[in-house]
Amino acid sequence: xxALPMRTRxxxxxxxxxxxGTKVFTAIRSRQAxxxxxxxxxxxxxxxxxxxxxxxxxxxDRFRMSDEQKEAVLxxxxxxxxxxxxxxxxxxxxxxxxxxxxxxxxxxxxxxxADEYAAMMRxxxxxxxxNRSIKEGN
Amino acid sequence: MARxxxxxxxxxxxxxGAAFDQGRTQEEYWxxxxxxxxxxxxxxxxxxxxxxxxxxxxxxxxxxxxVVPTFALGMAEEFEPADEGWGAxxxxxxxxxxxxAAHLAEQLVIDNFDLTLMNHMDVDHGxxxxxxxxxxxxxxxxxxxxxxxxxxxxxxxxxxxxxxxLGEAIGDAVRSYPADLNVQIWGTGGMSHQLQGPxxxxxxxxxxxxxxxxxxxxxxxxxxxxxxxxxxESGSEGIELIMWLIMRAALGEKVEQLHRFYHVPASNTxxxxxxxxxxx
Numbered sequence: 001x002x003a004l005p006m007r008t009r010x011x012x013x014x015x016x017x018x019x020x021g022t023k024v025f026t027a028i029r030s031r032q033a034x035x036x037x038x039x040x041x042x043x044x045x046x047x048x049x050x051x052x053x054x055x056x057x058x059x060x061d062r063f064r065m066s067d068e069q070k071e072a073v074l075x076x077x078x079x080x081x082x083x084x085x086x087x088x089x090x091x092x093x094x095x096x097x098x099x100x101x102x103x104x105x106x107x108x109x110x111x112x113x114a115d116e117y118a119a120m121m122r123x124x125x126x127x128x129x130x131n132r133s134i135k136e137g138n
Numbered sequence: 139m140a141r142x143x144x145x146x147x148x149x150x151x152x153x154x155g156a157a158f159d160q161g162r163t164q165e166e167y168w169x170x171x172x173x174x175x176x177x178x179x180x181x182x183x184x185x186x187x188x189x190x191x192x193x194x195x196x197x198x199x200x201x202x203x204x205v206v207p208t209f210a211l212g213m214a215e216e217f218e219p220a221d222e223g224w225g226a227x228x229x230x231x232x233x234x235x236x237x238x239a240a241h242l243a244e245q246l247v248i249d250n251f252d253l254t255l256m257n258h259m260d261v262d263h264g265x266x267x268x269x270x271x272x273x274x275x276x277x278x279x280x281x282x283x284x285x286x287x288x289x290x291x292x293x294x295x296x297x298x299x300x301x302x303x304l305g306e307a308i309g310d311a312v313r314s315y316p317a318d319l320n321v322q323i324w325g326t327g328g329m330s331h332q333l334q335g336p337x338x339x340x341x342x343x344x345x346x347x348x349x350x351x352x353x354x355x356x357x358x359x360x361x362x363x364x365x366x367x368x369x370x371e372s373g374s375e376g377i378e379l380i381m382w383l384i385m386r387a388a389l390g391e392k393v394e395q396l397h398r399f400y401h402v403p404a405s406n407t408x409x410x411x412x413x414x415x416x417x418x
Binding site for chain 2: 010011015016019020021022023024025026027030034037038040041043044045046049078079082087088089090092093094095096097099101102103106107109110111117120121122124125126127128131132133
């Protein structure tokens with residue numbers, strides 16, 4: 001039997017990869033990060049936050065996360081965590097546990113210091129010009 | 139008969155909630171943000187709405203891990219503020235309206251919207267920050283709230299057009315409810331912002347202000363915005379603006395703008411707020 005054609009998309013899915021400095025959180029990425037996210041959501045309970053703070057490595061070993069994901073948690077490497085499937089709304093449970101502001105967690109992914117990032121936001125944020133498309137360079 | 143008397147949209151930044159809870163609303167950084175909401179608090183005192191249908195997104199607090207509903211309607215009598223990693227916000231329990239919610243569920247499914255019905259869920263800053271902005275510090279919320287959670291996070295998210303259609307169906311469902319209720323519908327989230335990766339901090343005031351302009355009388359343009367365009371132009375989290383379209387569509391064809399506010403920044407985000415009245 002011949003395969004049916006897929007439904008017509010309004011744009012190619014490759015276009016989603018064309019936005020500079022951006023990873024689109026898809027269903028498949030969500031699967032990749034399921035156990036990482038389960039860890040993050042466990043931090044919504046105070047007793048789990050305490051257990052994590054007491055021994056981070058031992059607490060992480062309760063979850064079926066990849067070693068790479070565990071190392072990125074220990075390093076608070078949010079870019080790496082997003083590369084490994086993570087989504088910011090789960091990940092801020094971790095930065096909230098650390099007492100970080102969301103701005104500090106988000107700014108840590110930009111290569112700027114927290115002060116530089118905060119100053120950029122006060123000055124109106126990162127401009128759209130030059131940040132729309134990798135291939136168009138606009 | 140129940141009627142929708144106003145549509146309200148606002149951003150729902152968590153840092154606004156933190157500043158509010160910690161009494162920092164008069165600090166230099168936050169005062170311009172909170173000043174933008176003084177008008178609406180007076181408006182709400184005059185309007186005395188009975189129920190708010192509150193479109194928001196859950197931020198991995200009650201959903202997103204094991205279930206990812208596209209449209210989820212809150213059916214419960216009560217919704218507790220969620221602990222998002224620093225303890226729950228010190229705000230009142232949110233009281234629901236299970237009878238109106240059941241009516242909406244029935245009517246919307248007849249209209250071919252296959253909703254997920256939530257008999258239990260906690261509600262996070264996406265829902266409670268807008269309540270704080272509209273009503274200030276209170277011992278109990280002066281309205282019942284029917285939460286409507288939309289997946290704006292995991293692709294594929296619903297399209298702008300689908301959100302518009304849902305809003306129209308909600309408008310019809312409310313107007314077919316026999317009890318005499320003053321109902322508001324709120325759209326929350328946005329405006330432009332990006333919370334991930336090296337492009338984090340993106341703000342696009344031109345896109346945001348065009349969106350606010352068109353929300354009044356050029357809504358066809360907004361319904362045609364693709365997911366890709368939202369991502370490119372308003373940042374990876376700016377796509378929350380599709381929830382504003384549910385609100386707008388529920389008001390009918392013509393609206394009057396009663397109030398509008400725009401400010402950059404609150405933490406990582408451009409803050410937008412608009413109050414609309416259906417105009418026949």
